Amino acid sequence: MPRATHQGLLRFGDIEIEVAVLDDGQRVITHRGFMIGLGRIRPPKGRQYYRNGANLPGFLTVKNLKPFISDDLVKTAGQINFRTIQGIKAFGYTPNFLRKVCEVFARARAAGVLKATQRTIANRAGIVAKQLELADMMRLLDEAAGYHETRET
Incomplete structure (x- = not known):
């Protein structure tokens, strides 16, 4: 299992998203960082996924968002298992997953289908x-994790 060599926070104003660079060169956005960054403060009780096996967080599996979930997003959603610098087992997503989730909320907002509870996520995703x-x-991820100094040497 890959191990984080560098960890840090991406900052978008007051939004912070935990990231890491792994010893195999992968860059990841941690699941915890992804959820908190988009305003899902309470971690879900057990992770929920689409029944067809897609590895999407539960808040993306709701009916009103389904038309905006592309096959490309589902492919990008594969979880990456790794160990933190402290040795704790964790998982995360590729950096592109965050961008694609932001696009889902932008399209859903434009279509006028967001529920009141989803507007906070959409606002944060917009930022x-x-x-x-x-x-x-x-x-951005390399700088947040402090990896850019290692990469440049």
Whole structure:
């Protein structure tokens, strides 16, 4: 199982998302960081996924979002198991997963189908998406994790 060599926080204003660089070179957004960053403060009781086996967090499996979930998003959702610097087993997602989830909420908002409880996530996803448009995701993640100094040497 890969192990984190660097960990840190991506910051988008007051939104913080935990990230890591693994010893095999993968960059990941931790599941915990992903959930908290998008406003899902309470971790779900047991992870819920689509019945067809897609590895999506439960809040993406609701009926009103289903039309906005692309096959590409489902492919990107595969969890990456790793150990933190402290040796704790964790899992996360590829950096592109965050961008694609932000797109889901932008399309759902534009279609007017968001429920009141989803608007906070959509607002936070909108802030993150704007910042991601302005920056290279890998560079942001490397800098947040303190890996850019290692990479440059």
